[in-house]
Amino acid sequence: xxxxxxxxxxxxxxxxxxxxxxxxxxxxxxxxxxxxxxxxxxxxxxxxxxxxxxxxxxxxxxxxxxxxxxxxxxxxxxxxxxxxxxxxxxxxxxxxxxxxxxxxxxxxxxxxxxxxxxxxxxxxxxxxxxxxxxxxxxxxxxxxxxxxxxxxxxxxxxxxxxxxxxxxxxxxxxxxxxxxxxxxxxxxxxxxxxxxxxxxxxxxxxxxxxxxxxxxxxxxxxxxxxxxxxxxxxxxxxxxxxxxxxxxxxxxxxxxxxxxxxxxxxxxxxxxxxxxxxxxxxxxxxxxxxxxxxxxxxxxxxxxxxxxxxxxxxxxxxxxxxxxxxxxxxxxxxxxxxxxxxxxxxxxxxxxxxxxxxxxxxxxxxxxxxxxxxxxxxxxxxxxxxxxxxxxxxxxxxxxxxxxxxxxxxxxxxxxx
Ligand SMILES: Cc1ncc(C[n+]2csc(CCOP(=O)(O)OP(=O)(O)O)c2C)c(N)n1
Numbered sequence: 583x584x585x586x587x588x589x590x591x592x593x594x595x596x597x598x599x600x601x602x603x604x605x606x607x608x609x610x611x612x613x614x615x616x617x618x619x620x621x622x623x624x625x626x627x628x629x630x631x632x633x634x635x636x637x638x639x640x641x642x643x644x645x646x647x648x649x650x651x652x653x654x655x656x657x658x659x660x661x662x663x664x665x666x667x668x669x670x671x672x673x674x675x676x677x678x679x680x681x682x683x684x685x686x687x688x689x690x691x692x693x694x695x696x697x698x699x700x701x702x703x704x705x706x707x708x709x710x711x712x713x714x715x716x717x718x719x720x721x722x723x724x725x726x727x728x729x730x731x732x733x734x735x736x737x738x739x740x741x742x743x744x745x746x747x748x749x750x751x752x753x754x755x756x757x758x759x760x761x762x763x764x765x766x767x768x769x770x771x772x773x774x775x776x777x778x779x780x781x782x783x784x785x786x787x788x789x790x791x792x793x794x795x796x797x798x799x800x801x802x803x804x805x806x807x808x809x810x811x812x813x814x815x816x817x818x819x820x821x822x823x824x825x826x827x828x829x830x831x832x833x834x835x836x837x838x839x840x841x842x843x844x845x846x847x848x849x850x851x852x853x854x855x856x857x858x859x860x861x862x863x864x865x866x867x868x869x870x871x872x873x874x875x876x877x878x879x880x881x882x883x884x885x886x887x888x889x890x891x892x893x894x895x896x897x898x899x900x901x902x903x904x905x906x907x908x909x910x911x912x913x914x915x916x917x918x919x920x921x922x923x924x925x926x927x928x929x930x931x932x933x934x935x936x937x938x939x940x941x942x943x944x945x946x947x948x949x950x951x952x953x954x955x956x957x958x959x960x961x962x963x964x965x966x967x968x969x970x971x972x973x974x975x976x977x978x979x980x981x982x983x984x985x986x987x988x989x990x991x992x993x994x995x996x997x998x999x
Contacts, residue, residue, distance in 0.1 A: 701725045
């Protein structure tokens with residue numbers, strides 16, 4: 583308006599707290615106090631839990647002791663199994679990332695720093711509960727001893743690839759391990775998980791579903807659709823946001839206002855949201871147990887935000903030093919999940935540096951053997967699944983078009999066109 587003294591409008595462009603040429607700044611991270619957040623009864627009305635998403639649920643304190651009401655009180659044996667699953671994930675990631683640099687696979691993604699989440703959830707949930715993962719959740723499979731060679735065969739797209747070379751490396755599918763097929767399109771499986779949970783309830787079954795999205799993926803419409811359906815039908819599901827602070831180079835402030843916990847989004851849909859230290863194996867387990875009990879007793883869905891940090895690059899195609907300080911990971915205020923669980927076990931007198939060292943060596947060797955086995959079958963381009971496989975499973979049966987295309991391929995290959 584001419585002559586008006588209204589201020590000019592300004593578009594807010596979110597700016598990450600740190601850049602490659604600035605000091606690391608995590609002053610916005612409020613760690614709270616381990617053990618301080620209350621644990622409501624699973625049947626408590628949603629209206630009485632609206633403070634929860636604004637607190638951070640933690641069990642392991644700075645002295646590596648397990649404190650507070652969310653402590654799942656696990657046996658040392660279970661904790662060691664969890665530690666092993668996380669360490670195996672890390673050893674596998676390191677070796678397969680290198681395999682990419684050696685030209686043995688076209689692509690890889692690590693989950694460094696986020697291992698506690700899928701490892702604890704894989705162990706805390708029951709066989710037959712269905713997990714709808716992202717590409718950063720292989721700890722689920724490692725916790726259930728999925729054959730490492732089979733994982734490598736998929737990553738090398740070789741003749742023994744269980745997905746017959748049809749998927750990008752690491753988009754695994756393992757139904758027998760309750761691990762739903764990963765797809766490249768972000769967010770779509772969040773909705774599938776809710777539908778799966780609705781089906782389980784419709785059939786009066788006892789199984790629940792669990793689904794992941796990253797912080798960036800919450801900006802997809804599928805997130806909203808899944809939340810809406812989960813709320814309306816009180817679906818027995820656990821919906822998780824793995825907030826690792828980044829979506830490739832975009833910091834989490836692009837997907838939600840910087841001061842709003844992703845967990846708080848649940849409030850608008852009418853079910854509880856909790857924010858959990860994702861680098862704390864015990865807190866992940868305790869929170870999952872609570873949400874699972876709620877789902878299994880018809881108290882409906884829960885949204886869990888796992889607060890964590892993507893310690894490495896987004897993928898083999900990414901160089902994080904282009905958009906964040908090189909040493910940022912070292913300063914993450916919630917530390918490293920492997921180191922914290924290790925520290926806890928040592929504090930309990932159930933583990934030692936020597937045992938840790940020995941296990942790390944053993945797992946490294948185990949991964950090496952599996953990679954060698956897969957390499958003997960073939961790495962990228964050296965060995966391929968049978969070519970006819972590409973026509974299979976488009977439909978349940980080949981239709982006439984696919985039959986024609988398959989015949990054409992063969993006649994061309996035989997030089998008869
Ligand atoms: C629908 C869709 N849009 C964009 C992409 C490209 N893409 C792949 S990963 C990614 C970032 C996802 O970030 P986030 O959800 O935070 O998960 P994170 O990788 O940090 O675990 C993007 C944009 C995609 N795969 N699918």
